[in-house]
Amino acid sequence: MSQIQIINSTDYYDKWSAxxxxxxxxxxxxxxxxxDRLILKKIPIGKTIIDVGSGSGTRIKKLSGxxxxxxxxxxxxxxxxxxxxxxxxxxxxxxDISSGQVECHDKFDFVSCLWNVLxxxxxxxxxxxxxxxMFDSLKPGGRLIIDVNNRYNIKNYGLRSVLRNIYSxxxxxxxxxxxxxxxxxxxxxxxxxxFTKKEIIRLLEKIGFKIEEVKYFNYSTGEEEKNSWSGQxxxxxxxx
Numbered sequence: 001m002s003q004i005q006i007i008n009s010t011d012y013y014d015k016w017s018a019x020x021x022x023x024x025x026x027x028x029x030x031x032x033x034x035x036d037r038l039i040l041k042k043i044p045i046g047k048t049i050i051d052v053g054s055g056s057g058t059r060i061k062k063l064s065g066x067x068x069x070x071x072x073x074x075x076x077x078x079x080x081x082x083x084x085x086x087x088x089x090x091x092x093x094x095x096d097i098s099s100g101q102v103e104c105h106d107k108f109d110f111v112s113c114l115w116n117v118l119x120x121x122x123x124x125x126x127x128x129x130x131x132x133x134m135f136d137s138l139k140p141g142g143r144l145i146i147d148v149n150n151r152y153n154i155k156n157y158g159l160r161s162v163l164r165n166i167y168s169x170x171x172x173x174x175x176x177x178x179x180x181x182x183x184x185x186x187x188x189x190x191x192x193x194x195f196t197k198k199e200i201i202r203l204l205e206k207i208g209f210k211i212e213e214v215k216y217f218n219y220s221t222g223e224e225e226k227n228s229w230s231g232q233x234x235x236x237x238x239x240x
Contacts, residue, residue, distance in 0.1 A: 005188050009120035010096065013055070013078035021056050021081070028115075029219040034222030035114060035234060036056070036063060039189070042145060042236060046070050047109040048135050051116030052130075052155055060112070073105060096138055098126030098134045107139040107183035113146040116232075118200075119193040122177075127193070131207045134228035138239040142211060147217075147234040151176055151194040155230045156219040158188045163228075169196070200235065 013021070025032060036059070043049065046069050051060040054074035064072050074085050075093040085092035095103050098121045111134045122125045134144055151157070151165045166172035176199070179189040186191055202210055216231030225231035 007190050009190050010077040014080045019076055022058050030222035031219050034217045042108050045065055049110045050108040052113040055081050057088050057090045097130040100129045109142050112143045116149045122191050133205045138165055142239050145236045148200055149194045150233045197233055204237050213237045
């Protein structure tokens with residue numbers, strides 16, 4: 001039996017090629033396109049955008065073709081993904097948003113942090129620092145669009161799993177993390193955090209964000225759901 005090796009998110013994506021990442025993205029096409037349609041409604045043409053956790057850059061490049069941002073900056077901690085962004089002539093920096101180090105760049109009108117990027121930060125302290133980085137990257141009045149996986153999403157994870165998560169949360173038995181296996185290598189995993197609505201809102205407000213909208217989207221169909229029991233969580237928040 002192979003020994004399980006736990007690696008951090010950066011190493012995980014360095015080992016996963018940009019082409020594999022784009023192929024996996026296609027398996028969640030309905031959901032991702034639903035979030036993209038929301039972004040196109042919420043971000044006016046010609047604004048400045050910083051995309052945190054850009055991955056291969058394929059998604060934000062497609063969005064930018066319609067948004068025509070005055071300036072677009074991609075941020076990722078993976079060498080492999082940064083190289084792909086550079087290949088596509090995207091302005092990109094290699095940076096760990098949970099490091100707490102100061103990264104000097106312009107302030108932006110919008111921050112996008114998409115597809116549970118925040119869940120790949122492997123500690124509560126790191127997630128706080130990551131949100132602070134996004135907050136500090138915005139101009140006053142700027143907005144954040146973020147979506148995260150919801151551990152109380154019955155339609156995606158099933159009633160039994162959600163009840164188990166609720167029980168674990170109530171009695172402090174779980175931190176909301178699960179193991180994500182590397183594609184093609186079952187012995188190599190990274191830890192991924194899955195949020196509750198209360199948790200992500202509390203984190204955003206702790207840093208200073210004002211919550212404007214909370215929406216839920218079905219992870220399979222992309223349809224907007226009425227409550228947090230049925231979809232992943234998308235939040236639009238403003239820096240006062």
